[in-house]
Amino acid sequence: MLKSELRRLIREKKGQFTQQQLCELSLPIVGRIKPMLKDAKTIVAYYSLPDEVDTHGFIDQLLADGKTVYLPKVISNEEMVLCRYTGAESLSLGAFGIMEPVGRQIAADEVIDAVLVPGMAFDGDGNRLGRGKGYYDRFLKSLSHPRPQLIGVCFDFQKVDMVPTASTDVRVDVVV
Template identity: 45%
Template sequence: MEKKKELRKRIALLKTLHKSTTTHQSAEILAALEAHPVFRTASIILLYHSLPDEVHTHDFIRKWSTKKKILLPVVIGNDLELRVYTSPADLAIGAYDIEEPTGALFTDYATIDLVIVPGVAFDRDGNRLGRGKGYYDRLLPRIPSAYKVGICFPFQIVEEVPAEPFDIRMDEIITQQ
């Protein structure tokens, strides 16, 4: 736990140093995601509505929501429930000041083709360090058949993320080349 706390602090410092380049880097990361064969064939995608310090997904969600079914998480207590994204007009400020969809509840987890996950840090083995609340640790086991991609800025790739037995590993990490 102490290692995770230290790693979160180190990445937070790096985020402040790299703030000016995140918009350009986000565009490159999302272009690489768009070119990925799994993304191209996926019809139902779980994404996230980004916080200011994450890969910027807002425009990406709007762009692809007319071609694919985009799901976004909604914080309900200690869990994430999934809702279908329909338009920016159907977003409301939820927990942690994240805009969350107010659309239909989505529970058919087996039909999700691709899960795109944010993180504080990732390692080359696909281990992910979240913000420490465990939301994705509880959600991802319910979506075992989906391909899981972590997206992050290059400075978020670290040598090793301390992993617990319950942590779900990403199938792939996409960052700026």
């Protein structure tokens, strides 16, 4: 199956759920992620779109737990950077209608312990299908050592047998 066909199929599946149902389906997923981040100090998360696993409350909980949280901010057609999240008031509407942080950019030497990675689909080998722009793959390839734990975040219906891949794609370590 081509990447475009798989994206279409997943969009159709997502469309079968109401916003409320997706929020309810998000709760156990977030519950499975939380213990994975117990020892993490610095986490890259994402401020979810309406059709993604809802991370809004979870990000605030991470902040309340004393974690340092960074969110992506798109700065060009090719690049996203990480900016510090300090609360919902530190967000503004950014590229592609995504709420993005307006805080300070991550320091070049800051160690990232874990990255929550959204996707359209994931397979059992950690292969990920994104939305097609390549932002996350470029970002994930740029991470320095030690490499953080990459946690793919999706609904169960987004888990598929095989995600078509290219040499530019980056695998995640675990899919939740």
